[in-house]
Amino acid sequence: MIRSRAQQIARGLCQIMGRELLKGNNKTIIRPPTQTRQTPQHPWSSSSSVRTISMLHWPFTQPRDFSLPNTSWDSDMRQLYEHYNSMCEVDTEDGGKKWGPWRRLPSYNRSLKYATGGVYLSKIIHSKARLFTRSIKEQGAAFEYVMFVNKEEQKCVCVFQAGHLLEGPPGMVHGGAIATMIDTVIGTHATYLSGPVMTANLNINYCSPIPLGSTVLLTSSLDKEEGRKTFLSSQVTSTDGTKLHTEATGLFVSVTMGHLVGA
Numbered sequence: 001m002i003r004s005r006a007q008q009i010a011r012g013l014c015q016i017m018g019r020e021l022l023k024g025n026n027k028t029i030i031r032p033p034t035q036t037r038q039t040p041q042h043p044w045s046s047s048s049s050v051r052t053i054s055m056l057h058w059p060f061t062q063p064r065d066f067s068l069p070n071t072s073w074d075s076d077m078r079q080l081y082e083h084y085n086s087m088c089e090v091d092t093e094d095g096g097k098k099w100g101p102w103r104r105l106p107s108y109n110r111s112l113k114y115a116t117g118g119v120y121l122s123k124i125i126h127s128k129a130r131l132f133t134r135s136i137k138e139q140g141a142a143f144e145y146v147m148f149v150n151k152e153e154q155k156c157v158c159v160f161q162a163g164h165l166l167e168g169p170p171g172m173v174h175g176g177a178i179a180t181m182i183d184t185v186i187g188t189h190a191t192y193l194s195g196p197v198m199t200a201n202l203n204i205n206y207c208s209p210i211p212l213g214s215t216v217l218l219t220s221s222l223d224k225e226e227g228r229k230t231f232l233s234s235q236v237t238s239t240d241g242t243k244l245h246t247e248a249t250g251l252f253v254s255v256t257m258g259h260l261v262g263a
């Protein structure tokens, strides 16, 4: 049997990841190996969904997580981070800890690194490729952000601080940078809900400019799912929620691993 290059890469990925390649409902699904979690560690694993790409521990190196606080974060960014982070893990009556309603999503400089063995794979497949929003090394210069998801409410929030390299109009954030962040947030949320997806449609209304250097809040909500299609909507507001900067809707279509690796 002759396999396409995409199939060969997808199969290779799955062999390295030590997972099964499942085909069904027009999508190829990566199933994580069964595991028991002792403590809350990473948000992508989900006992009820085999469709989520989960980041399991690779025995040799851990990719750098860019969503953790750094010295460039302003007080708004830190406060909102603490607010949502405190709802990820809550105290129990017996003095222990348990999961709260929110999960912080890690953020690596390549989406490939979310997969088990992805750090290794990213060295051999397009080794210079970087996720657009994580491609600038200087902290605070461009896209500083952290995302949290609430599975119960099917919501996602992102605290975003727009750095000086994202200028559009003088002193304001570039509309393309705002669109990039909206695509990233609702795209990540769609992936969390539906597995591998690609943006098919994105509609954006820019309501008021975002001052350069400021921190804003992006929210993403699931509107509906129809077969392979996941519809979401998003708002960008000031951190206290009183000022609406941008609103958007997006359609994400579930794709196979073959599609993602360039079929």
Ligand SMILES: CCCCCCCCCCCC(=O)SCCNC(=O)CCNC(=O)[C@H](O)C(C)(C)COP(=O)(O)OP(=O)(O)OC[C@H]1O[C@@H](n2cnc3c(N)ncnc32)[C@H](O)[C@@H]1OP(=O)(O)O
Pocket (backbone or CB within 6 Å): 053, 111, 114, 183, 184, 187, 188, 191, 197, 198, 199, 200, 201, 227, 228, 229, 251, 253, 254, 255
């Ligand atoms: C760990 C994670 C970290 C993730 C961290 C990173 C997150 C970053 C997220 C960034 C995401 C991106 O930027 S993705 C990059 C930008 N997007 C792209 O390059 C996508 C290019 N387009 C495509 O590849 C393709 O057109 C697809 C995959 C979108 C759809 O192609 P397809 O698979 O052949 O499906 P197709 O039959 O055409 O369409 C399926 C259904 O969707 C509908 N449909 C398709 N396109 C549209 C459309 N524009 N508007 C309305 N409806 C549409 C069709 O009518 C059909 O409905 P029905 O008949 O079934 O009812």
